Amino acid sequence: MDSTLQVIDGRSVHQYIGYNDVEEFYAVYGGQAEWQSVDAFVCLHPAATCELFVPFNRTIIIVATTRYDNGRVAVRDWKRWNDRLARIGADDRNVIAANNHYDVEYMR
Numbered sequence: 001m002d003s004t005l006q007v008i009d010g011r012s013v014h015q016y017i018g019y020n021d022v023e024e025f026y027a028v029y030g031g032q033a034e035w036q037s038v039d040a041f042v043c044l045h046p047a048a049t050c051e052l053f054v055p056f057n058r059t060i061i062i063v064a065t066t067r068y069d070n071g072r073v074a075v076r077d078w079k080r081w082n083d084r085l086a087r088i089g090a091d092d093r094n095v096i097a098a099n100n101h102y103d104v105e106y107m108r
Contacts, residue, residue, distance in 0.1 A: 017049070021052070026055040030056065040058055042061045044063050045070070047062045048070060051080075059093045064098040
């Protein structure tokens with residue numbers, strides 16, 4: 001597997017991931033055997049990184065270690081993440097949690 005991460009980097013994960021990035025991420029990694037062999041994706045910080053993994057159609061485990069919307073600065077991206085988070089939560093194979101009561105309430 002290529003060790004160079006494409007599409008996103010450490011900075012973009014914390015500052016901005018747009019709709020096109022999600023599609024491009026899957027276009028780059030979706031056909032790779034290593035990524036297709038994954039049973040579940042786990043996202044901690046930032047939790048919104050899990051948006052990248054929705055197209056893989058695998059179990060998603062999100063544990064917000066701080067505000068779940070970190071990295072979503074544009075209102076449209078925040079709303080898109082809210083919608084996706086609701087869909088992730090509606091699927092029984094997925095888990096959404098936080099490491100503190102404040103962030104549980106913030107997600108609600």
